[in-house]
Amino acid sequence: MKEQEMLPSCLYSLGREIAEGGHSTVNICQHLESRIDFAVKILAGEEVVAFDQEVCLLKKLQDIEGPFIKMVDLFRAKGKNYIVMDLAPGGDVWTWVRNRSYLTEGAMIKVVHQLLQALAICHENGIVHRDVKPENIVIEEVRSDEPSKVLLCDFGSALDIGPDGCILTDDSMPGTLGYQAPEIFRESGSLEYGSGVDMWALGISAYFMITGDMPFDLGGSVEDYLEACDQFPAICCSDAVDIFLRCCLAPNPAQRWTAREALEYHIFEGLPEFTESPEKKKSRDINKMWYKPSALPEPMSAEEGEEGEEGEET
Incomplete structure (x- = not known):
């Protein structure tokens, strides 16, 4: 033995x-x-x-x-x-989508609602996660063959910047390619960024959940990627979800929704607050x-x- x-x-x-x-x-x-x-x-x-x-x-x-x-x-x-x-016994959302199928809009909305609660708490406590992506969203419960309860994990790239703090761009390029907000790619030391990078990454993750694909082409240069970020692709989804994605993926971080603002959007009405078992x-x-x-x-x-x-x- x-x-x-x-x-x-x-x-x-x-x-x-x-x-x-x-x-x-x-x-x-x-x-x-x-x-x-x-x-x-x-x-x-x-x-x-x-x-x-x-x-x-x-x-x-x-x-x-x-x-x-x-x-x-x-x-x-x-x-x-x-x-x-x-x-979390259900594995991560990336593996779920790749090995099984992408999520319905209803399931995605429930998952994103929980992630918004997690990000709102983090941001209000001065923490920027900096690596939100489906691989870092783990599934705690499954109902009707879809993820119903999820947790945000892996704070290895996170920073404590205070409630109103910002991070100066540098050469470290935090996060994962494809989920990084446009402001991270600016010239080193030229611009500050903050919790908006998490909302951008959440928007990319939500898009992936319902399509199994990424919204912006990663094959070209940084300049090509930044140009693509200004042109949100057409997607077969409801108008309400389309608006949500566009508000998370606003290229200008000043125009991007915060986690608390997003939680007020009508698609999340009636969904329960997270409670731990x-x-x-x-x-x-x-x-x-x-x-x-x-x-x-x-x-x-x-x-x-x-x-x-x-x-x-x-």
């Missing part, structure tokens, strides 16, 4: 990989005592700054009820950083965690990590 692989904390067993990013992987893990499944994001030891930044932002949202992933535990060991989080809260109570960076050990060097592994084998 294959021996169960353990996480360094000895509280969880490590399961299969379910996602991979530029500097991290996400696996299923199981809390040994309760047998409850969670997700664990694993970052390399040298990503300590990114780890601390993401954890601090998640901690800021930890006690606010909203449709975003919550932390359960965190630790640093064997040259790696670990964030244990809620597990008692079961989810109970599962997270397994580990009441308070993040204290000073309490975390320093990441080991590569040499130290190799020595530790050799010691375990002997």
Whole structure:
């Protein structure tokens, strides 16, 4: 019988990989005592700054009820950083659309309504996500063979800029190609951008959900992309959804809807506010965690990590 692989904390067993990013992987893990499944994001030891930044932002949202992933535990060991989080069993929206089918307008509206609530909370707490996309929208519940409850995840690119803050354009190009707002592409240091980049990315994501495609051509130069962003493509959808998409995808961020403004649009009338299930809260109570960076050990060097592994084998 294959021996169960353990996480360094000895509280969880490590399961299969379910996602991979530029500097991290996400696996299923199981809390040994309760047998409850969670997700664990694993970052390399040298990503300590990114780890601390993401954890601090998640901690800021930890006690606010909203449709975003919550932390359960965190630790640093064997040259790696670990964030244990809620597990959304339905996978992500990108995989759903690619492997099954695009969403009906009704299902998309319900999903986007929840994401708008998540973004409104983030923005009002000074957090810009900067990487909203279907891969970072995970499905918690499915009803009538369509996603009915979703969560915003992966705050690895997010920044805390304060309620009225802005970010100066630089060469880092945050986000994912195809979901980046036009203002991000301006000359480095020439323009500030803010939470409007999340609304642009949400508009692109909503378009993808109901078409399975991207609204703007990515094959040319940056100049071609920016020109395409000024010409919203024709789409077979209701007039109400068309207006919503255009208001999210206004090239001028000053004319783009905010999350709170979008929530007032009539297509979202009568939809319920997000509420977290008692079961989810109970599962997270397994580990009441308070993040204290000073309490975390320093990441080991590569040499130290190799020595530790050799010691375990002997």
